[in-house]
Amino acid sequence: MEVRVETTYGATKKFVAAGLEAFNRHHQTGGAPKSFAVTVREDDDARGGLVAEGVGRWMVFTLLWVEDQYRRRGFGTSLLRTAEAESKKRGAVGVLVDTYSFQAPAFYRKNGYAAYGQVDDFPEAGMTWFRFKKAL
Known part of the structure; x- marks a missing residue:
């Protein structure tokens, strides 16, 4: 056995992510809601x-x-509400999100x-990492 530290980790990251995703699929019933993205636009x-x-x-x-x-100006709230509605439409029962104290914990609350x-x-002294959830 040989264990190496990879300095260019792109290929290793893809390999590990694909393997973990395949493993996780075997333990989920009914399939996960499909992933998606939402954009908010002004002037196209x-x-x-x-x-x-x-x-x-x-x-x-x-x-x-x-x-x-x-x-x-409501852009973030519009993104969040649209994504929550789409998640529910796709069969999700809830949403998880991570944020830092210098980002948006008040927004999520x-x-x-x-x-x-x-x-x-974390990630630095005086900062906090939060994990939030919301039932749909």
Whole structure:
């Protein structure tokens, strides 16, 4: 057996992700809701987006971002509501999302998400990583 540290990890990441995904599929019944993405646009240009990945009977919102000048104007809330509705339509029973204290924990709380886990001093001292969930 030989174990190596890979300095260029792209191919290894794809290999491990594909293997883990195949393994996980054997333990899920009924199939996961299909993954999707949502964009919010103004003047025909994308100003933000959300990426949702189906895992079991849940959706995980892995990415949500809005350009700085469009924040606090309802763009993020529109993305979230559209993605929640689409998730429910695809058969998801709930949503999971991760965020940091310097990102959007108040935003998720305002939109009905409950924190169920946190790690203090991550990724740096004085910061907190949160995990939120919402039933659909």
